[in-house]
Amino acid sequence: MADVLALDGTGRAELAGEELRELYRLMVAVRYLDESAIRWQRQGLIPGYAPQLGQEAAQVGSGYALDMSRDFVFPTYREMGVARAVGVDMVEYMSTHKATWHGGLYDPKASRFAPIQAVVGGSVLHAVGWAHGQTLDGTPAGELGVAITYFGDGASSQGDVHEAMNFAAVMKAPVVFFIQNNGWAISVPTERQVAGGSVAARAAGYGMPSIQVDGNDVVAVAQATAAALAHARAGKGPAVVEAMTYRRGPHSTSDDPGRYRTLEEERADGGEDPLARMRARLLADGIADEAFFEEALAAAKAEEEQIRAGINALGPRPGTEMFDFVYQEPTQALKAQASAWREESEHV
Amino acid sequence: MSEHTTLSDLEAAQDNTTAADVQQESVQNFPEPADVGATETMSMQQALNRALAEVMTENPRALILGEDVGQLGGVFRITDGLQKKFGEARVFDTPLAESGILGMSVGLAMAGYHPIPEVQFDGFAYPAVNQIICQVGRMNYRSRGTLPMPITLRVPSFGGIRAPEHHGESLEAMFAHVPGLKVVSPSGPNEAYHLLKYAATRQDPVIFMEPKSRYWQKGPVNTGADAAGYNPNGSRVVREGKHLTLVAWGAMVARCLQVAELAAEDGIEIEVLDLRWLKPIDAEGLAASVAKTRRAVVVHEAPRTSGLGAEVASIITERCFGTLKAPVERVTGFDVPYPSGDLEDEYIPNIDRILYGIQRVLEYRRG
Numbered sequence: 001m002a003d004v005l006a007l008d009g010t011g012r013a014e015l016a017g018e019e020l021r022e023l024y025r026l027m028v029a030v031r032y033l034d035e036s037a038i039r040w041q042r043q044g045l046i047p048g049y050a051p052q053l054g055q056e057a058a059q060v061g062s063g064y065a066l067d068m069s070r071d072f073v074f075p076t077y078r079e080m081g082v083a084r085a086v087g088v089d090m091v092e093y094m095s096t097h098k099a100t101w102h103g104g105l106y107d108p109k110a111s112r113f114a115p116i117q118a119v120v121g122g123s124v125l126h127a128v129g130w131a132h133g134q135t136l137d138g139t140p141a142g143e144l145g146v147a148i149t150y151f152g153d154g155a156s157s158q159g160d161v162h163e164a165m166n167f168a169a170v171m172k173a174p175v176v177f178f179i180q181n182n183g184w185a186i187s188v189p190t191e192r193q194v195a196g197g198s199v200a201a202r203a204a205g206y207g208m209p210s211i212q213v214d215g216n217d218v219v220a221v222a223q224a225t226a227a228a229l230a231h232a233r234a235g236k237g238p239a240v241v242e243a244m245t246y247r248r249g250p251h252s253t254s255d256d257p258g259r260y261r262t263l264e265e266e267r268a269d270g271g272e273d274p275l276a277r278m279r280a281r282l283l284a285d286g287i288a289d290e291a292f293f294e295e296a297l298a299a300a301k302a303e304e305e306q307i308r309a310g311i312n313a314l315g316p317r318p319g320t321e322m323f324d325f326v327y328q329e330p331t332q333a334l335k336a337q338a339s340a341w342r343e344e345s346e347h348v
Numbered sequence: 349m350s351e352h353t354t355l356s357d358l359e360a361a362q363d364n365t366t367a368a369d370v371q372q373e374s375v376q377n378f379p380e381p382a383d384v385g386a387t388e389t390m391s392m393q394q395a396l397n398r399a400l401a402e403v404m405t406e407n408p409r410a411l412i413l414g415e416d417v418g419q420l421g422g423v424f425r426i427t428d429g430l431q432k433k434f435g436e437a438r439v440f441d442t443p444l445a446e447s448g449i450l451g452m453s454v455g456l457a458m459a460g461y462h463p464i465p466e467v468q469f470d471g472f473a474y475p476a477v478n479q480i481i482c483q484v485g486r487m488n489y490r491s492r493g494t495l496p497m498p499i500t501l502r503v504p505s506f507g508g509i510r511a512p513e514h515h516g517e518s519l520e521a522m523f524a525h526v527p528g529l530k531v532v533s534p535s536g537p538n539e540a541y542h543l544l545k546y547a548a549t550r551q552d553p554v555i556f557m558e559p560k561s562r563y564w565q566k567g568p569v570n571t572g573a574d575a576a577g578y579n580p581n582g583s584r585v586v587r588e589g590k591h592l593t594l595v596a597w598g599a600m601v602a603r604c605l606q607v608a609e610l611a612a613e614d615g616i617e618i619e620v621l622d623l624r625w626l627k628p629i630d631a632e633g634l635a636a637s638v639a640k641t642r643r644a645v646v647v648h649e650a651p652r653t654s655g656l657g658a659e660v661a662s663i664i665t666e667r668c669f670g671t672l673k674a675p676v677e678r679v680t681g682f683d684v685p686y687p688s689g690d691l692e693d694e695y696i697p698n699i700d701r702i703l704y705g706i707q708r709v710l711e712y713r714r715g
Binding site for chain 2: 072102114127133167170324329331
């Protein structure tokens, strides 16, 4: 797909054998965990889940390109693949889907991965603020930490996304706006969501570079993201990456895509499965063999088993936590409510 | 004082309450707080400016951002000269988008800064409400305390300056209803100076509601070494009395003090309680005052229905029901969109309406 306004950063060089194998391992781990999470929901282990089936290349490729010693991720609620790629504790991440804690149990500061965000487009501005903070810190150009913010074609309709892009461009903040254009915002297709057909095209209006990339090609995504990161890290301001992909599953485990699209349409529009595509490439290039794929799948299964056990073992958080984290300095009124709750709940 | 003030007593008092009196209220100096030692006389605008300068000096991670806060110094000049003093990196103009200002502040806080954003007028906070409620108020909670939101949002608030639409709103009940936020409003220069310094050094988000009609009124401000003795928490009795407590905040405190002066001429001794913190509300302070006076009238500019007056009345009732001589009375703005300047004196509680409220309480009879 064509660059709307080519990035001049070169970013990461060509990816070699082990890096390509690692990308595949990550994608398999994410695919297996994602499909398992839907089963967990059907089995009653978790109340709900927002699958990312089909977006493995977009998520793993972009996450893989990050430098987690200095970059910071601002996710929405469908970034399990990014979380896995950047090393977030996956039991603590998936705990949000068990309704244990809204933002997830992981430490967002230590993980450099902001709490899971349910407001569509809500965290895009946070990325701009955090990124501007890196500039204010006096970090020299070339070494800047970059904020990468994930959102979708639906979120691109939100005013906050416009404000964020404008603020970032005005302030030359080191932000990468990473759009997963997966074709659907629940039941509304991109053509009724994104005027002009491309979020990346809008970047030109803000005077920032953008790349529209094949979001089902993990290598292309990793390279495009790396170029965007290099641009931002060099102090040249924000950049946009729009990964064109397809939401192969439902919006969530409560959704029924049969009401707005047919299986035939899904097959026709979904394009090539990103995993099958990477597998074919590794085989064709002689980088991996069948034994490697079996090994990768086995590792993914073992990992899922561990995560499922962890999720299974998670009990509800103590009720006191409802009160504990509202403030750094709790008010007397809140303390009184906590005491009353404790007293009254003990008699139940 | 007789137990019952008669209507004619009150009418006599009101006869003395003319437009000139209301005018007088706006030029009289704010009464000197009891705990003020060595002082300088300054306006609330100057006091706020001084407080910001000191916060910025003491905390290199403090930042000021908003619309026109840089070179212009803000439309009310609260940030006057601060960009020159602290540089364009620490005091900066943003594009004109309030959600952007607050959303960006969240990210800056996550990066370890203490943002002090300004929303230019109260009504301009509405476009930022999503960020304020869903993000500013919740990030500490969502992150289990790992991402505090030390954001001090300054909002020039309330009416009284004949401004265009959306330049005279009273948003305190809306903000106070949001978990995770704290809300405070200073009534005069000394309070403004100390409360802003306190709010801007907290680790929690504080909505700082500045009564814009009081910006230019001067009063003594204790900026000296003994200022450390100032208690920034809770409410504050600004006039002692024994017959009735007037509860107010922001610009209504000065008006209530004027009402108390008038009532005193009739032998009615009114205690005026400056609530200051609208979240958390100082329940102890309220109860202590009303336990003594056994009568209360709460005064606010905001519309009555679901206004903070209801919360104040509820707290008083919960704590003082047994000794109250009358139901708590509310004297408030009306349940109407904030009117044009020509009508705002009809909308904002004036001296007459507050006196009528006092009369209703004093004349109340059970059964």
